[in-house]
Amino acid sequence: MGGDFAPQVTVEGAHAALAHLSPGTTLVLFGDRSALAAADRWGVLDDPRVETVHTAEVIAMGDHPVKAFAQKSDSSIVVGFRHLCSGDIAGFASAGSTGAMMVGCMQAVGQIEGVIRPAIATALRTVRGSDVLLLDVGLNADCKPEVLAQYGTIGSIYARTTLGIERPRVALLNIGEEPEKGNLLTKATFPLMEQCGAAGAYDFVGNIEGKHLLSGEVADVVVCDGFSGNTLLKTIEGFHRILQLQGVEGTFMEGLNYERVGGTPVLGINSTVIIGHGCSSVLAVTNMIRLTERAARTDMVSQFKQAFNH
């Protein structure tokens, strides 16, 4: 029950998500039970598909993530990860402290053997209405070529299992389309991704420039270092925000609303974890829950293991 506007927004988001859950899915809410009850104007807690786990502590935004994760053992994030690791829940999401969520991913869940660096990914809606997955968007500001080449596999598996893209086209974000273009990193990455493509790890389609990202014509998965990905994402967000304030509307604009996606998956770890924006709205929380269910119902994690444990 994290996030700047918890528990009100979170409970309302849970209420809205219930309408979309698949049969057999149970929604487990972690948080202060009396606060949850006080915020529950929809009877969410009485729904037979909902379980609550009482937690008494709160990891605040100012807390040091590693320390807080170690010390606040009765916070919703720590208890949630405990349930995730014991298999009581199949996926875990929170709009609480991003830092603590990452500590949970790395310390409690752990990265998949063979994965050099996990990534966080964002799916953007293209003008064609398809999704394009961008990774990494900020977990690894400095990447080695081998890490980017692996992101092709990681992104491809997520796109296939969770986004439903049958044969994702994987491209390398670059400043030119020709193989020899780029900075030292992308120049060294290109041949590695070409090898991955030749070996059948994924469908490598070459370089993509930022101008083609949202066209949907070139790639479904775009691989980049976390600095570039984060910059690109935030630039699009800023541009989108300005246009929104100016009253520009339409399907394309709507598709770029972050609330539509609801959260950022952490990929390359041993379970399904989605991190929501701290300032998540009801719609964002709803979609965060729906995304977590969708991802947890796939065999994404076992596909990661199969791809890297050889």
Add this chain to the structure above:
Amino acid sequence: MGGDFAPQVTVEGAHAALAHLSPGTTLVLFGDRSALAAADRWGVLDDPRVETVHTAEVIAMGDHPVKAFAQKSDSSIVVGFRHLCSGDIAGFASAGSTGAMMVGCMQAVGQIEGVIRPAIATALRTVRGSDVLLLDVGLNADCKPEVLAQYGTIGSIYARTTLGIERPRVALLNIGEEPEKGNLLTKATFPLMEQCGAAGAYDFVGNIEGKHLLSGEVADVVVCDGFSGNTLLKTIEGFHRILQLQGVEGTFMEGLNYERVGGTPVLGINSTVIIGHGCSSVLAVTNMIRLTERAARTDMVSQFKQAFNH
């Protein structure tokens, strides 16, 4: 007289630019004189403010820039640079081969002593109607911290002299606002830029995230490596193009039209050089000429020399 649509578009652009030139400015056109005459439906060549210099060769887009610059000594680009270096003209612009233009900048004009790496810059129009200068946007895909710190000085001088911003606020493009955020490059650059700020080289305001770039609220000059800058620029172009195709209009959208700026200055070299888009339209050529005049009439180059020759 370079560019994909030369000489027609170029002559028409020259015609339109003449209406805006300051008294005392002469516009010198380099190109095949009979082709220019054939394209001249406006009497541009008869204007007393226009001179033509006949050139017989053409550097084609497929030509190797270094070889072409060495061998095609009677092309408009090579002859133009000769006139620039001899002081016959005060500024030079072309929408022809970008590669050959860069060879001219580095070999014929040369970089200013003390400048580690020249940069290319793009001014974007913010939502407030002000300009924000982004550099580097593609000349140096891999930058050292010292290079980025210098870009603060270079960008600041250009913003002051040519964009008319009295006291430009200089920021470092980063993935967080706090000084300790970033990748290895930006983390190492921050303290150097802080020192430059303390020494009065420019007004360093700290980190800026992509989402604040076009707000105009944080910075007038944004410094980044050429990979990030080029990616960011092309992403904005792509986003802008999609919205344009969807019929989105307004001042903000118009301001982001590249034709409004007309060309990219090469900064940190011993003269004024503007490189236009290959696919420049009449409006883009017009503005390329106007920008060249504006920059050439300032003391930008001597300010660069003063800043770095100590």
